[in-house]
Amino acid sequence: MNERRGNRESLLEEKSYQNQKALIRVEGTTISFSGNIDIIDIVNEMSPILGRIHDEIIRKNIKHIRIDITALDYINSSGISLFIKWARDDMRLPDNLKYTIEFVCNKANVWHTSSFSMLHNLSKDLFIITKQESV
Secondary structure, three states: OOOOOOOOOOOOOOOEEEOOOEEEEEEOOEEEEEEEEOOHHHHHHHHHHHHHHHHHHHHOOOOEEEEEEEEEEEEOHHHHHHHHHHHHHHHOOOOOOOOEEEEEEEOOOHHHHHHHHHHHHHOOOOEEEEEEOOO
């Protein structure tokens, strides 16, 4: 079954993953990040979760996902490397399995756009940056 924008079926059974500093919420084809992704332990915890999400996207033939970072307070280079790995995994897929990743940034946080724009530069067709007003 092809999932398109607006389909509310979740990528994973679990709806959220939380540790002492960060929260990942999965709702439909939107993955929301909040808190801080700033130490290697958190990055190591998140890596297999993002891998499972990537595998489910392929399995369900999803063509577009949203990564909402509007509530992300901080991410260091180790955290950014998680998203770079995810982007490379997507770029290496055969064309019929590739999917677009839309990063929803908080317009008030300039570092959101600057930190994630390099993914857009990797592939303008696969990675979209959207700026949203803070709520």
